[in-house]
Amino acid sequence: MAKVLVSDSIDPVGVEILSQVAQVDVKTGLSAEEIIQIIPEYDALMLRSSTRVTKEIVEAGSKLQIIGRAGVGVDNIDVPAATRQGIIVVNSPEGNTIAAAEHALAMMLSLSRHIPNANQSVKANKWERNRFIGTEVYKKNLGVVGLGKIGSHVATVARSLGMKILAYDPFISKERADQLGCTLVDLELLFAESDFITLHVPKTAETQHLIGRETIAKMKPTVRIINCSRGGIIDELALIEALESGRIAGAALDVFEQEPLGESRLRELSNVILTPHLGASTTEAQVGVAVDVAEQIRDVLLGLPARSAVNIPGLTPDVMEKLRPYLQLAETMGNLVSQLAGGRCDSLNVRLQGELATKDSQPLVVAAIKGLLSQALRERVNYVNAAIEAKERGIRVIETRDASTRDYSGSIHLEANGSMGTHSVTGALLSTGEIRITDLDEFPINVPPSNHMLFTLHQDMPGIIGKIGALLGSFNVNIASMQVGRKIIRGDAVMALSLDDPLPEGLLSEITKVPGIRDAYTVKL
Numbered sequence: 001m002a003k004v005l006v007s008d009s010i011d012p013v014g015v016e017i018l019s020q021v022a023q024v025d026v027k028t029g030l031s032a033e034e035i036i037q038i039i040p041e042y043d044a045l046m047l048r049s050s051t052r053v054t055k056e057i058v059e060a061g062s063k064l065q066i067i068g069r070a071g072v073g074v075d076n077i078d079v080p081a082a083t084r085q086g087i088i089v090v091n092s093p094e095g096n097t098i099a100a101a102e103h104a105l106a107m108m109l110s111l112s113r114h115i116p117n118a119n120q121s122v123k124a125n126k127w128e129r130n131r132f133i134g135t136e137v138y139k140k141n142l143g144v145v146g147l148g149k150i151g152s153h154v155a156t157v158a159r160s161l162g163m164k165i166l167a168y169d170p171f172i173s174k175e176r177a178d179q180l181g182c183t184l185v186d187l188e189l190l191f192a193e194s195d196f197i198t199l200h201v202p203k204t205a206e207t208q209h210l211i212g213r214e215t216i217a218k219m220k221p222t223v224r225i226i227n228c229s230r231g232g233i234i235d236e237l238a239l240i241e242a243l244e245s246g247r248i249a250g251a252a253l254d255v256f257e258q259e260p261l262g263e264s265r266l267r268e269l270s271n272v273i274l275t276p277h278l279g280a281s282t283t284e285a286q287v288g289v290a291v292d293v294a295e296q297i298r299d300v301l302l303g304l305p306a307r308s309a310v311n312i313p314g315l316t317p318d319v320m321e322k323l324r325p326y327l328q329l330a331e332t333m334g335n336l337v338s339q340l341a342g343g344r345c346d347s348l349n350v351r352l353q354g355e356l357a358t359k360d361s362q363p364l365v366v367a368a369i370k371g372l373l374s375q376a377l378r379e380r381v382n383y384v385n386a387a388i389e390a391k392e393r394g395i396r397v398i399e400t401r402d403a404s405t406r407d408y409s410g411s412i413h414l415e416a417n418g419s420m421g422t423h424s425v426t427g428a429l430l431s432t433g434e435i436r437i438t439d440l441d442e443f444p445i446n447v448p449p450s451n452h453m454l455f456t457l458h459q460d461m462p463g464i465i466g467k468i469g470a471l472l473g474s475f476n477v478n479i480a481s482m483q484v485g486r487k488i489i490r491g492d493a494v495m496a497l498s499l500d501d502p503l504p505e506g507l508l509s510e511i512t513k514v515p516g517i518r519d520a521y522t523v524k525l
């Protein structure tokens with residue numbers, strides 16, 4: 001039975017789902033060293049934001065197939081290291097969107113009405129009505145940095161509070177911003193005009209210290225900043241100075257440069273609200289993310305695809321439905337062309353044709369690369385690491401798309417250059433879903449792939465097919481099917497044979513000695 005390690009606390013419903021297919025060990029609060037010690041025995045790891053999955057942990061996880069983040073941010077996981085090792089990393093992109101957005105809104109309203117301080121004061125037996133005069137958010141400018149899932153929900157709710165939304169997100173279209181009733185602006189204007197600024201971006205090299213001394217200098221002195229995205233997007237030292245000096249009015253932070261928050265002057269400031277990374281901590285969100293991620297881990301352990309892997313091309317259920325039959329086709333074609341080209345390939349041209357000539361079909365390119373590398377890497381190559389492995393081996397992958405349909409609604413054409421020259425194959429699916437090789441080195445054929453295949457390039461002349469048949473028969477090799485493809489009568493031709501048995505040693509060189517045979521290749525699929 002597979003084994004799953006759950007290293008942060010998740011909703012029990014997640015453990016229940018995992019238990020359908022695996023032995024589940026919930027061990028929270030482990031140190032990195034403790035995880036490295038035990039991880040070799042696990043097939044999957046499930047966590048939240050407290051566990052840091054370092055390169056060392058990934059490398060020690062020799063059996064790991066999948067790492068599941070019960071939440072959105074995967075910045076606590078060394079994803080490149082996992083990708084290199086062929087480990088799928090999945091998350092729950094939407095499970096806690098509403099929870100995080102509502103937390104940011106709660107922070108904004110708490111800041112504007114001094115609710116935490118007022119609460120403390122009443123509990124201390126005081127009645128300080130004049131000390132806690134607030135500001136309204138109605139008709140105020142809210143600057144939303146990052147108009148993704150959470151930012152959009154914050155903007156929508158804030159609009160209904162009567163706020164004007166200024167949004168900055170270089171990856172969002174004006175149409176989308178218009179739809180949300182937001183005005184897209186540059187950062188300079190957002191900083192200058194906002195009464196509240198709320199951050200909803202991932203932590204990247206560009207967003208690191210996005211709010212710092214220089215940017216704070218551009219803000220209104222009355223501004224209040226809310227960060228429920230990631231620690232480090234605000235330079236904490238610069239923020240503390242601005243809060244202490246009254247350069248800005250307040251801040252509400254759910255995330256910190258170091259978590260848990262260590263010794264910090266932030267704790268001493270009255271114009272700051274601090275919560276311990278609670279954005280996703282609602283019952284609904286925790287059930288949502290636990291189910292979402294546990295189901296994906298269960299599926300992957302059962303050999304099924306994951307629906308929101310962050311390190312393999314994302315497939316929506318619709319796209320997956322359409323592509324599923326073609327993934328096997330692309331992989332088989334990749335495997336075939338790599339053997340024809342001699343294994344050590346330096347380039348692979350992938351042409352997606354007919355109905356496959358869309359952007360959604362990108363996973364087919366990955367499947368073709370996986371097939372191409374499968375002879376060399378066997379089970380070490382998968383959909384996660386295929387592209388990276390190809391790059392590291394210096395294989396140039398060129399993708400093209402040609403929407404004009406040929407005999408089949410969709411087909412895949414591959415051309416590889418390797419130690420045995422340049423070879424190409426085209427494959428398509430019959431209406432029954434069966435794979436057909438429809439073209440070999442530009443010669444039209446129509447054969448199903450089989451475990452053992454023989455291909456020849458020969459001169460089209462009487463008797464040559466009989467000679468090959470007789471030769472195979474004399475070595476007790478049974479032919480399952482045979483096809484010849486040619487362009488002109490008595491010109492060059494190809495022969496494709498599906499064999500029931502592997503070709504015995506020495507037979508291939510006998511075949512190449514038959515007069516008229518120019519080249520012969522055996523392929524094992």
Ligand SMILES: NC(=O)c1ccc[n+]([C@@H]2O[C@H](COP(=O)([O-])OP(=O)(O)OC[C@H]3O[C@@H](n4cnc5c(N)ncnc54)[C@H](O)[C@@H]3O)[C@@H](O)[C@H]2O)c1
Pocket residue numbers: 072073074093096097100145146147148149150151168169170171172200201202203204206207228229230254255277278279280281
């Ligand atoms: N506090 C919590 O508990 C909590 C909970 C959930 C999510 N989060 C964090 O909230 C953030 C937003 O999550 P989401 O689900 O909305 O993600 P998302 O991917 O839907 O949205 C992020 C948006 O940021 C934009 N963006 C990227 N780089 C940018 C840049 N340099 N400048 C401006 N915009 C940029 C993207 O275009 C995208 O629209 C993430 O950092 C996530 O980890 C925190």
Ligand SMILES: O=C(O)[C@H](O)COP(=O)(O)O
Pocket residue numbers: 048049050070071072073074096277278279280281
């Ligand atoms: O990225 C996320 O999903 C949030 O930061 C939530 O983190 P948590 O699962 O540790 O609460």
